[in-house]
Amino acid sequence: MKxxxxxxxxxxxxxxxxxxxxxxxxxxxxxxxxxxxxxxxxVKKGIEKIMIGRPWQETIFLAERVCGICSVxxxxxxxxxxxxxxxxxxxxxxxxxxxxxxxxxxxxxxLLANYSYCYTIEHETLGMYLLxxxxxxxxxxxxxxxxxxxxxxxxxxxxxxxxxxxxxxxxLEATYHIEAELKRFVRMFETGPMIxxxxxxxxxxxxxxxxxxxxxxxxxxxxxxxxxxxxEDPLYLEMGWHMITRTESDNYARIMLRFDELYQSLTLIxxxxxxxxxxxxxxGGEMKAGxxxxxxxxxxxxLTYDIEIDSAGQVVFVSIQTPSIPNIEVATHAMMKNLAxxxxxxxxxxxxxxxxxxxxx
Amino acid sequence: MTVFxxxxxxxxxxxxxxxxxVKTPPLTxxxxxxxxxxxTGKECTHCxxxxxxxxxxxxxxxxxxxxxxxxxITQGHCVRCGYCVEACPEGVLTSGDLLARKKExxxxxxxEYIIKIDTGKCMGCGNCTTACPVNREIDPHMGxxxxxxxxxxxxxxxxxxNTVKHNERCKGCKVCMTTCPNGAIHVIRNVAAxxxxx
Amino acid sequence: MxxxxxxxxxxxxxxxxxxxxxxxSCNGCDIEILACLAPRYDIEQYGIYVHNxxxxxxxxxxxxxxxxxxxxxxxxxxxxxxxxxxxxxIGNCPISGCVFNRxxxxxDPPVSKYIPVTAAVPGCPPRPSExxxxxxxxxxxxxxDYEVHQKEKEGGGQS
Numbered sequence: 001m002k003x004x005x006x007x008x009x010x011x012x013x014x015x016x017x018x019x020x021x022x023x024x025x026x027x028x029x030x031x032x033x034x035x036x037x038x039x040x041x042x043v044k045k046g047i048e049k050i051m052i053g054r055p056w057q058e059t060i061f062l063a064e065r066v067c068g069i070c071s072v073x074x075x076x077x078x079x080x081x082x083x084x085x086x087x088x089x090x091x092x093x094x095x096x097x098x099x100x101x102x103x104x105x106x107x108x109x110x111l112l113a114n115y116s117y118c119y120t121i122e123h124e125t126l127g128m129y130l131l132x133x134x135x136x137x138x139x140x141x142x143x144x145x146x147x148x149x150x151x152x153x154x155x156x157x158x159x160x161x162x163x164x165x166x167x168x169x170x171x172l173e174a175t176y177h178i179e180a181e182l183k184r185f186v187r188m189f190e191t192g193p194m195i196x197x198x199x200x201x202x203x204x205x206x207x208x209x210x211x212x213x214x215x216x217x218x219x220x221x222x223x224x225x226x227x228x229x230x231x232e233d234p235l236y237l238e239m240g241w242h243m244i245t246r247t248e249s250d251n252y253a254r255i256m257l258r259f260d261e262l263y264q265s266l267t268l269i270x271x272x273x274x275x276x277x278x279x280x281x282x283x284g285g286e287m288k289a290g291x292x293x294x295x296x297x298x299x300x301x302x303l304t305y306d307i308e309i310d311s312a313g314q315v316v317f318v319s320i321q322t323p324s325i326p327n328i329e330v331a332t333h334a335m336m337k338n339l340a341x342x343x344x345x346x347x348x349x350x351x352x353x354x355x356x357x358x359x360x361x
Numbered sequence: 362m363t364v365f366x367x368x369x370x371x372x373x374x375x376x377x378x379x380x381x382x383v384k385t386p387p388l389t390x391x392x393x394x395x396x397x398x399x400x401t402g403k404e405c406t407h408c409x410x411x412x413x414x415x416x417x418x419x420x421x422x423x424x425x426x427x428x429x430x431x432x433x434i435t436q437g438h439c440v441r442c443g444y445c446v447e448a449c450p451e452g453v454l455t456s457g458d459l460l461a462r463k464k465e466x467x468x469x470x471x472x473e474y475i476i477k478i479d480t481g482k483c484m485g486c487g488n489c490t491t492a493c494p495v496n497r498e499i500d501p502h503m504g505x506x507x508x509x510x511x512x513x514x515x516x517x518x519x520x521x522x523n524t525v526k527h528n529e530r531c532k533g534c535k536v537c538m539t540t541c542p543n544g545a546i547h548v549i550r551n552v553a554a555x556x557x558x559x
Numbered sequence: 560m561x562x563x564x565x566x567x568x569x570x571x572x573x574x575x576x577x578x579x580x581x582x583x584s585c586n587g588c589d590i591e592i593l594a595c596l597a598p599r600y601d602i603e604q605y606g607i608y609v610h611n612x613x614x615x616x617x618x619x620x621x622x623x624x625x626x627x628x629x630x631x632x633x634x635x636x637x638x639x640x641x642x643x644x645x646x647x648x649i650g651n652c653p654i655s656g657c658v659f660n661r662x663x664x665x666x667d668p669p670v671s672k673y674i675p676v677t678a679a680v681p682g683c684p685p686r687p688s689e690x691x692x693x694x695x696x697x698x699x700x701x702x703x704d705y706e707v708h709q710k711e712k713e714g715g716g717q718s
Contacts, residue, residue, distance in 0.1 A: 014636070016611040019589050020581050042628045043583045046665040050658075057552045061416040061442065061658050068587025068684065112590065131597040138594070146395040146457050149587045149684050152442045155554040160447075161459075162466045188370075193363055284471065284553035312475060312549035357586040388600075388688035417651075417658050437654035440683035 006030060009342060013042055017120045017346040020356035024332065026345055033339040038332040044360045051318050056082055056156055056287070059315055063305075064150050066320060067358040069112060071150050072105035073298040079154045081294035081305045082313070086156070088285035093276060094158035095235055100171070100272045101144060101153055103265040107178065108137040109299035110218075110258040110265075113353040117255050118189075120350045121198045126188055133181050140174045143167050158282035168273050175266045186259045199252035202339070203348035209334035210249070214326040217301025219352050222257045223249040229297040239271040251351040258353075287313025298323055300353055322358040395443045397434050398454040405430045405453045411445035413533045413550060414470060421445055444470070467557035474531040475549040476516065478523050482545035485521040489537035489546050490514070495530050564706060571617075571643075571702040573606040575694070578616035578640075579649075582633060583666050584623030587684040588650040592620060595687045602691060605698075613640050617702070618694070624652035624659060624666040625673065637674045643705040645677040646670075647694060650684050657683055677701065 007028050013021035021042035027034045047066055051059050056079070063078040064071040076098055083090065090098075111134040118127035138148050144163055145151035153160050163171075189195055205215070210223040220227045224247045230236045231243060244260050246253045291308035301323025308317040331352040336345060370376060390396060398421075407423055407430040415421045420438040423430055432445065432454060446454045447463055448470045454460075462468070487506045490496055493515055496503060500511040509517045515530045516523055516537070523546065537546045579592055595602040596609060610616060613636050625633070637646070648670055651657040656668035670676060680693040 013632075014578070014580060014611065014613060019593065020586065042626060043581060043623065044626055044628070044665055045583055045585075045624075045659050046663060047659070049663040049665075050661045052663075055550055055552065057414060057444070057550075058416045058658075061440065065585040065587070065658060068585045069590055071585075071587065112593070115593075128596075128598055131593070132599055135594065135597050135599040142391065143393060146393055146443065146459060147441065148686060149591065150440065150442075152444075157554055158556070160554075161462050161468070184370075188366065191363075191366065280556050281466070282468065282554050282556035284555040286553070287551070312477075312551065314549065355586065357584070388692050390686060390688065394686070418660055419655065436681040437651055437679070438657070439681075440651060440657060 011345055012039075015346070017116075017350060018356075019116065022354075022356045024336075024345060024349060026336075026342060028342055031341050033336060033342055033345060036332045036336040036345065038328055040328075040356065040360055042360075043357050047361045048318050048320060051315050053314055055313050055315075059318075060152060060155070061150075063320075064152060066322065066361050067355055068149055069109050069355060070105060070299050070303075070358070072101055072153065073296065073303060075152065075154045076102060077294060077296045077298075077303050077305050078307065079156050080296065081292050081307050082156050082287065082309065083285070084294060085290035085292050085307075085309060086285060086288040086313075088157050088283065090158060091280045091283060093162075093279040094281045094283075096272050096276055097144075097159050097163055097281065098154055099235055099239065100163075100269050101141070101151075101159075103268045103272070104137055104141050104144070104171075106265050106299045107262055108134050108141065110262050111137065113299075113350075114255055114258055116350050116353075117251070117347065118195075120347045121195065123192070123195060126185060126192075126195075129181075129185055129188075133178060133185070136174050136178055140171045143170060155282070156287075157285040158280070162281050163276070168276065172270060172273055175269050179263065179266050182259070182262060186256075189255065189259070196252065198344075198347065199250065199255065199351075200248075201250050201252075202344050203251045203331075203335040203351060205249045205330065205335050207249075209330070213330045213334060215301075215330045216323045216326055217298070217353075218254055218257050218261065219327050219330065220301065221245045222253040223247075227302070229295045229302050233296070236268070239268050239275070241268060251348060254351045254353075287311070291317070300324055300355060300358070301327060320361060322355070322361070324353075324355040324359040327352045328354045328356075328359055393458045395441050395457040395459055397436060397439055397441060398432075398443070398446055398456040400431060401453060401455045401460070403451050403453050405432060406451055408450065409532060409534070410448045410450060410470075410472070411454065414444045414448040414472065414552060416440070416442060416444065448472070469555045469557055470552055471555050472533075472550065472552045474528070474533040475551060476525050476528055476531055476537075477547045477549060478525065479545045479547070480522055482543045483523050484543060484545075485518050485523060486542065487518045487523075488540045488542065489523065490516050490518060492536050492540040494534060494536065495532060564704060567706070568699075568703050571705070572699045575607045575698060575701075576615055576617050577607055577609045577620055577694075578611050578613050578618075579609065579620040579622065580613075580629075580633065580636065582621055582623040582629040582653075582670065583626030584650065584652055588622040588652075591684045591687055591690060592622070592649065595690055597687075600687045600691055602694075605691070605695060607694060607698075616640055617644060619644070619646050621646055621648045621653050621670050621674075621676075622650055624656045624668040625670055626666055630667065630673065633670075634673055643702045645697075645701050646674055647697065648676055648679045649690060651681060652683075654679050654681060 009026040012023035023039040063074045115130040289311040295304045304321040306319040653670040
């Protein structure tokens with residue numbers, strides 16, 4: 001009988017490359033990885049179950065703690081879903097502040113994802129440069145909301161605090177600083193032959209696989225699919241948002257796409273600050289019963305909340321679909337299929353920017 | 362070629378300056394950071410607004426020491442969201458520059474409590490009416506069955522069913538919810554984030 | 560106290576290898592630990608090196624409030640860490656379960672039920688500066704006179 005699989009190689013749950021516990025089981029033949037399978041369930045907390053029967057002032061904190069990296073977007077999507085059910089309108093200034101904060105969050109999340117990738121391919125210098133740049137974005141976040149992570153900034157009918165003109169000027173300054181620094185780092189990434197050797201042509205996601213799977217976010221856009229929930233948001237279109245896609249669909253393309261999106265986010269923040277007009281930032285509003293499915297674009301892809309509330313604003317049913325679920329599946333079943341080397345398993349997995357806390361909740 | 366890229370990187374003036382004068386910034390917090398809430402020294406009226414809006418179990422409690430009520434934050438439970446600072450009508454608590462911003466921008470959390478009674482489930486036992494601390498204050502001689510002669514009470518049993526008389530008096534302690542054997546009574550905490558006109 | 564012991568104390572507080580274990584946290588504390596690595600805070604200049612390998616760790620940083628999968632695995636992992644060892648918990652979850660400690664929860668805080676915890680840093684999540692000050696504050700007493708204490712313990716056991 002012909003031997004099909006040599007070694008079954010487990011990676012994880014505690015692994016130097018992973019920030020979170022998850023296990024990848026690889027079936028290898030020689031050095032070649034035949035199939036991989038991901039095993040989750042280490043950080044399941046049952047957030048959806050805890051949310052039931054709670055009003056918004058408690059659910060937004062639970063929603064934020066679905067994922068610590070993209071906490072702002074979870075906060076925004078649950079509040080926007082409640083607003084849509086209840087028909088609450090948001091003042092324009094508050095909407096713009098939400099956009100600015102979301103883009104700042106996207107900047108720090110993308111920088112962290114690219115840092116993780118650089119760290120995984122052992123290019124620690126560039127990784128540390130990116131991580132240092134991320135601190136600038138975190139400073140802006142802290143100045144705007146008062147805390148670095150878990151800001152609880154978005155509330156039904158508006159936002160928590162106003163952005164003063166001084167702080168807006170400081171954020172504007174930070175965007176120019178980030179852009180100037182980023183140009184150098186992107187050039188380092190683009191022209192580094194070692195990076196190219198470890199990134200180009202590795203972990204390719206074919207068009208058929210991408211179409212067949214529900215891949216979302218930067219992973220989908222790097223494969224040439226134009227999937228982005230922001231294209232239906234009028235405020236984003238007004239601020240000059242446009243779709244960015246790449247076609248190579250390998251590890252290199254995914255990281256470069258995140259770099260491209262960083263430039264776009266910086267532009268969006270600048271346009272948002274320029275469009276700020278004095279006005280109210282909170283409207284209040286009463287909760288009404290209803291059910292809705294609301295999607296917005298998280299740093300990792302489409303984030304959907306299917307939520308039902310009763311007349312008092314308490315959650316009756318909630319189901320969260322995070323972008324990491326399809327992305328992890330695609331990464332394990334399509335991108336890592338027939339990898340030339342077992343050493344590329346972690347870098348391919350990290351290039352899809354998986355967030356285990358999101359996927360398990 | 363890469364070597365040259367790195368050499369050029371190392372010859373940049375800002376890199377050299379950073380390399381030779383490297384210094385970790387002091388481990389301090391910026392003034393606008395929302396730290397654990399602290400007392401400002403103003404008088405606490407024991408209205409429990411802070412405790413009622415707190416999203417974390419067991420993070421804040423209002424305790425009496427030497428006859429003075431004061432909120433007390435438990436580290437390890439508090440998530441530093443700053444809701445108690447914003448909800449307090451007296452400005453007893455402060456955290457970062459949140460209190461200053463609240464005053465400057467007129468930020469308020471308006472809240473009300475709605476008592477809902479499921480008449481299908483209520484059997485008129487009167488447990489909730491006797492347990493209610495507001496009721497006890499208004500009518501200390503309340504009957505064991507939850508009937509009361511006073512019409513000023515918050516809730517009382519009428520015709521074998523519990524009836525809400527004065528919804529606005531509810532303090533949102535949810536004692537009635539915990540004492541009800543059938544789960545018929547429900548206290549809903551409605552919070553709205555508002556901004557006052559300046 | 561012998562000179563050798565003093566030397567050991569001095570060396571141990573300047574070289575701490577850290578492994579962090581996520582037992583059901585939301586990532587918030589993990590990225591704040593990562594931010595400590597950034598050149599801004601530069602945790603490595605204090606001799607603290609994040610390995611993420613329990614086999615060569617001195618200090619285990621636990622984040623998260625014990626999800627069911629970790630209940631048997633964490634004591635197991637704790638046994639594999641070579642002596643001397645210590646546990647520092649980061650964030651609210653290992654102390655109290657934070658906002659997840661509600662009816663219907665899956666997590667089972669506190670972590671000190673399963674492994675001995677030396678120090679805890681509260682906050683949801685704590686700032687990198689708070690994490691660094693906590694670890695630096697604990698560093699000089701964490702492994703101080705370890706051999707002496709060990710001998711005392713053994714002597715106490717025999718008599």
